[in-house]
Amino acid sequence: MLLPTPIQDLINALSRLPGIGPKTASRLTFFMLNAPDEISQDLAKALRNLKSETAYCQICFNITAAGREICEVCSNPDRDAGVICVVEEPLDVLALERTQGYKGRYHVLHGALSPIEGIGPDDLKIRELLGRVKTGQVQEVILATNPSMEGDATAMYLNKQLTSSGVRLTRLARGLPVGGDLEYADQSTLLGALAGRQEMNL
């Protein structure tokens, strides 16, 4: 059966999203076709604004509102500039902020090293992190990448890169679900992992 182009276009666009196969894409498309106009209009507006109204913090690369060069954490004088918590994704920042137990700053790498997927150091915000550490303001770097193979490899790589800088290098304590994502850890587990962070050894 040939579908009208607008329907096929939306199915194709949705199919490109992670976790959505052609079947789900079709279901969502026909749902929106039959749903009140408001639903598809709200979605279209949210999608349009997603990129145009957001930006990345020029210091830590967390997400910030467009027009704001520096995020709320980086511009808050009460947040300790001497401690940088390195995470993979902006959602990890959100998870750590929810614990209300961390008063330092962040650095978002936007991924983890993965030779299989062809993601190397230059694809992440690693150079920027090394630059921040070089300023001499930093006393501790907490390597809070996910407890997965890629997250561990990234932490190990950063540990190697930063050893000569003389800063204290720590890794979140074990107890986080192995292979899991920081963003899905519950608050008390995350708080415990932060409090029990251990020195990295080469």
Ligand SMILES: [Zn+2]
């Ligand atoms: Zn920032």
